[in-house]
Amino acid sequence: MITVAGIDCGTNSIRLMIASMDNDGLHVIVPRIMRVVRLGEGVDVHHAFSSAALSRVYEAIDEFAEIIDHHHVDYVRFVATSATRDAKNRHEFESYIYERLGIYPDVISGEEEARLSFLGATSVLDMNKFEAPYLVVDLGGGSTELVLGDAQNPSQIEAAYSMNIGSVRMSERYHLEDAPQEDAISAAIEDIDGNITRAATTVPLHKVRTIIGVSGTVTTMSAIAIGQTEYHQESIDGTIIEIDDVDAVNNRVVRMSRVERDTLSVVHPGRRDVIGAGALVWSRVLKNISDCVEADGGHITSYVASEHGLLDGIVLDLATRKYAEISA
Template sequence: MAGKRFAAIDIGTNTILLLIAELKENRTFEVLEDRAEITRLGKGVDRTRRISAPAAERTLKVLRAYRERCAELAVDEIVAVGTSALRDARNATAFQARLKRELDLELQVLSGEEEARYSYLAVERGLDLKGEEVLVVDVGGGSTEFIWGNDGRLCRWASLDLGSVRLTERFLATDPARQDERDRLMTAIDRELDSLIVEWAVKPCFSAMVGIAGTFTTLAAVERGLVRYSHSEVHGSPLSRAEVRRQIRLYQAMPIAERRKISGLEPQRADVILAGAILIERIMAFFGLDEARVSDQGIRYGLLYERL
């Protein structure tokens, strides 16, 4: 395994992520590349159940660049996985075939359970959570994975159709979003969270919450006013419910064009950040949690840790 170079590509509803790492003999690794590009592959999928031609083209363009970067760094193994949008789209198989034909890229569409397991593995290895009853929340563009862990053991999981892109498309039609739209959004989120407890048959009392993926890392970056994203400043950082509420007030008071000027907020995420922030606030309220720790190591790191 010494010196083997591994790449993980996570094709999400909103963002495409690439991680390239060199695996070491002592079960450690060196990150050579870690990047993300927003292509909005899942745009409209909630309504049409199809990946649109423009979204496919945007995604192919990014994946072609990722494939070229893997070649430049002499990567030995590439694993590409897809999540919510590809689970929902009726033409996902055709998209997979195109990736294989044009890029020689085998794409595995993860189930909600597989997505939850890789997310939990990333958190369990990437943060010190020993002895804690922890809720891991992976907010994507199309779905959110809820993982209940205890001292390194995955107890239960669930995948709900609550994602920043899906919720924005369903509920926030005006710009800025009206109060009645936001109220309907919150009601829908709370109803889905109630269904989670029915599925789990118990409402746990968590001692900690960890948030994964772009909505959490964006809220952390905005809190710090980061002009350039910094892993060291975001990964493992605290995010309070009060800060999430502050940012909700900020986003709902301005149109999307103004949000794009906020330091720490990627311009391509400006239209979906309000729904994502409201979702996180409702989750924290539902479980009575005043703070979360932010992780920027999601599925791609779970795929990496699996190989160590």
């Protein structure tokens, strides 16, 4: 048996999961622990981490290091994504991680992020209930990954594309954090749609038959759409959500003031200033996919909300590879 830890350090939050693997498969020891650190604050403009953002993420890394030591973890993989790819001072961040965890972060490409997100999202769903091909949409703070594939062989995805649009990046770029003006929303929509159009030249969106949405934005908007007033993970994970229902919520939330968003108890406090931008990205992604499918004679009216994505993929991939090495 081996014990592994995966850390997913994104633009808005950092997450930890610990699991063991033996001949019977993967066993989660420490379910996802999330801390909102806003590492990507200002990166879209300044292309560098701020000292305040680094302090927040260092505090979380210190906490995670203690948990990892307590569980006598054999292997750790620290994955950094969009914000770290863009930060010119990332060496300081990388050095701190090495000092605390003894490893350097993997600053993965958008395509690798997409592959791991697909693996994580499809590994826990009963895919026999859904029609292939499956499109996993991982809507993060700095980027959004689209990955098309067949869950029967998640290591062989058909196509993937990483778009530099996310809840933090778009909120800062178009000032969508507090009752945005309609011209700001329109400019953001033009930017988002342009990114999706470019993505569609790589990912054949017209072929999609099942959409699986992962990330905090997607699950949060799904919770609001089904009428939750407090977030209940078990009621969201694997739930089929009608696109029309969530679209109405998306369009309402993006136009809210910060005061109004603060009344949405289902939204994590660390996400309330950027949830409007995230909702707008999710709304446009769903519309563009639906339009592409319908133009090809298909029809798609819903998606599957999933609590599982990149972090699950990191842990499963690491555990599978390392267990195979020691078993060879």
